[in-house]
Amino acid sequence: MSGPLRWGLAGCGWIARDHVAPAMARVQAVLDPDRARRAAIPGRPAVSTDDLDAFLAAGLDAVYVATPNDQHRPLVEACAAAGLPVLCEKPMATSLADAEAMVAACREHGVLYATAHNQRFHPAHEALAVLVARGELGTVSQARIHYACTAPAWWDAADWHWDPARAGGGAVFDLAPHGLDLIGVLLGAELLETTSLLQRADPVEEGGVVVGRWTGDVLGIVQVSYACPETLPRRTLELVGTAGMARALDTMGQDPGGTLEVIDAADGRARPVPFDAGGDPFARELAAFERAVRGEQPWPWPVERDLAVMAALEDAVRPRGVPA
Numbered sequence: 196m197s198g199p200l201r202w203g204l205a206g207c208g209w210i211a212r213d214h215v216a217p218a219m220a221r222v223q224a225v226l227d228p229d230r231a232r233r234a235a236i237p238g239r240p241a242v243s244t245d246d247l248d249a250f251l252a253a254g255l256d257a258v259y260v261a262t263p264n265d266q267h268r269p270l271v272e273a274c275a276a277a278g279l280p281v282l283c284e285k286p287m288a289t290s291l292a293d294a295e296a297m298v299a300a301c302r303e304h305g306v307l308y309a310t311a312h313n314q315r316f317h318p319a320h321e322a323l324a325v326l327v328a329r330g331e332l333g334t335v336s337q338a339r340i341h342y343a344c345t346a347p348a349w350w351d352a353a354d355w356h357w358d359p360a361r362a363g364g365g366a367v368f369d370l371a372p373h374g375l376d377l378i379g380v381l382l383g384a385e386l387l388e389t390t391s392l393l394q395r396a397d398p399v400e401e402g403g404v405v406v407g408r409w410t411g412d413v414l415g416i417v418q419v420s421y422a423c424p425e426t427l428p429r430r431t432l433e434l435v436g437t438a439g440m441a442r443a444l445d446t447m448g449q450d451p452g453g454t455l456e457v458i459d460a461a462d463g464r465a466r467p468v469p470f471d472a473g474g475d476p477f478a479r480e481l482a483a484f485e486r487a488v489r490g491e492q493p494w495p496w497p498v499e500r501d502l503a504v505m506a507a508l509e510d511a512v513r514p515r516g517v518p519a
């Protein structure tokens with residue numbers, strides 16, 4: 196494999212068009228039933244098609260999947276069967292069973308699977324993870340995330356986000372994967388258990404709170420909503436430890452930047468933590484995936500972490516309850 200990775204892009208909607216394709220050095224092929232959406236992808240792909248077989252035969256090195264959630268499983272399985280490494284958007288699928296099947300298919304065919312938890316790669320989060328690992332916050336036992344938005348005006352009544360069969364769930368399924376993943380990533384901890392409350396769950400939840408326990412007996416709260424005015428602070432992250440508290444604003448989301456500060460427990464003073472404010476989380480994620488595809492550096496995150504997040508989402512929106 197020489198030159199930049201030849202990416203195939205399956206699903207040419209908002210996240211692919213505005214954030215991921217612009218960060219790709221080479222988009223070789225695009226797949227989408229909607230011709231106009233394919234045409235809107237930057238990078239002059241050599242192949243533009245609505246046919247999966249033509250897409251898979253387009254001379255690809257790797258595939259990025261950014262379709263409605265119910266299409267993740269069939270596309271990941273098709274990539275696996277074609278021997279193509281695949282980076283798939285969050286949530287992994289509409290159910291834990293589908294997510295497990297995707298992982299099994301990739302294992303069977305020996306291809307790399309990774310979930311596109313792009314916020315792992317935000318430079319502020321990487322700086323914070325280093326701070327935590329160095330013990331600068333002491334023993335961290337509390338984590339809080341508020342991650343919310345106003346549902347975009349272009350999601351009309353027929354949009355897949357409102358259909359539980361296509362999306363899996365609403366705001367919790369869509370937004371909570373970021374926070375549930377990020378707390379574990381920042382603390383170097385595993386998600387052990389969760390419990391949740393949902394709001395206005397018809398046809399899918401408008402909001403919710405997921406409370407989790409991570410290794411080290413850390414308790415974390417992830418609150419998400421589709422009903423938060425975007426003029427308000429709505430992307431906040433706090434870690435509280437015995438030696439200090441870290442507070443980040445607007446580092447979660449799609450864009451670079453935001454702020455990160457640490458309040459020292461000794462004197463209660465806040466100091467800003469420097470990080471690369473221009474570092475694009477999507478470009479960094481793609482670069483890490485490319486290194487893994489080339490065998491230069493393993494993908495840093497075991498897929499079991501992604502499955503633990505999927506299990507938490509499923510528990511939140513489809514509680515199994517107590518057997519009779």
Ligand SMILES: NC(=O)c1ccc[n+]([C@@H]2O[C@H](COP(=O)([O-])OP(=O)(O)OC[C@H]3O[C@@H](n4cnc5c(N)ncnc54)[C@H](O)[C@@H]3O)[C@@H](O)[C@H]2O)c1
Pocket residue numbers: 205206207208209210211226227228229232260261262263264266284285286311313369448449
């Ligand atoms: N990481 C993030 O920050 C982030 C942000 C937004 C969305 N997402 C995820 O990305 C995915 C896409 O979200 P979006 O907001 O871009 O949605 P979108 O509705 O804007 O785009 C989805 C696209 O997929 C196409 N599509 C549908 N079925 C297909 C198929 N079988 N094959 C190929 N294309 C198909 C649709 O025509 C559409 O163009 C979702 O899984 C979502 O959860 C991630």
